[in-house]
Amino acid sequence: MWVLALGLAGLAALLGAACFELPDFGGDQHPYGDRAVRAALSHHTANVVSSVNFDLRALDTLGEESILFGAVLGTVVLLRQTRDERHVEPAPARVSPPVRRYALYALPVTLVVGLYVVAHGQLSPGGGFQGGVVAATALHLLYIAVDYRALRRIRPVGRYEVADAAGEAAFVVLGAAAMLGGSAFLANSLLPYGEFNTLASGGTVPLLNAAIGMEVASAVVVLLARFLDQAVEIEESPKPPSTPTSRE
Numbered sequence: 001m002w003v004l005a006l007g008l009a010g011l012a013a014l015l016g017a018a019c020f021e022l023p024d025f026g027g028d029q030h031p032y033g034d035r036a037v038r039a040a041l042s043h044h045t046a047n048v049v050s051s052v053n054f055d056l057r058a059l060d061t062l063g064e065e066s067i068l069f070g071a072v073l074g075t076v077v078l079l080r081q082t083r084d085e086r087h088v089e090p091a092p093a094r095v096s097p098p099v100r101r102y103a104l105y106a107l108p109v110t111l112v113v114g115l116y117v118v119a120h121g122q123l124s125p126g127g128g129f130q131g132g133v134v135a136a137t138a139l140h141l142l143y144i145a146v147d148y149r150a151l152r153r154i155r156p157v158g159r160y161e162v163a164d165a166a167g168e169a170a171f172v173v174l175g176a177a178a179m180l181g182g183s184a185f186l187a188n189s190l191l192p193y194g195e196f197n198t199l200a201s202g203g204t205v206p207l208l209n210a211a212i213g214m215e216v217a218s219a220v221v222v223l224l225a226r227f228l229d230q231a232v233e234i235e236e237s238p239k240p241p242s243t244p245t246s247r248e
Helices: 001-021 031-041 050-058 058-078 097-119 130-147 149-155 159-180 206-233
Strands: 085-087 234-236
Touching: 001 058, 050 206, 058 097, 058 159, 085 130, 097 130, 097 206, 130 206, 149 206, 159 206, 159 234
Parallel strands: none
Antiparallel strands: 085 234
């Protein structure tokens, strides 16, 4: 407790000192914002937010991605099938025709929108986190349009678990590749910056965006799969009747 108290006191002192150095609220002095815009323009990244997330503070983004990866891993471990549970075949669902029609039309559109948001994260608002969630949502529209069995056919959970790990690893590999090239970890120095406001601009920002998009989409699919398994497929096994003892 004393160590915790000393740590909190030191953190409070640092935060207090930092607050006194902040620009006045509502003023016209924004040193961090000006530097972020200047760095985004120099690296040909039209979306300043993506430049901050995948260039200026890419290490923090790796931490956020790792938090999601760890959360999904914990969910998989906690919701795994136990010895006293069994899988049952879900009953076919009855879906009204308007809902079915709307979901089937919306599924390909939503999937394309999700992939578009991931691919254009360095140019326009969006990126791997947002696009990954949209793409994962698109697959689950099949659950609404048809039933759980149709979703299960296009969602092999094992492959999405591999894709989740691959997206996490790709982010780290891109960072390590920058170090092998003589720069800092996750430095935007591997690829040419390209022409401003084009799809191939931004250097490594599009690649990091794609890695995040794959990891987030796969993580959301695996996360929902485990919860849906518990709600739809997994039931407690019936307990066998107790064997009477000799005394009984």
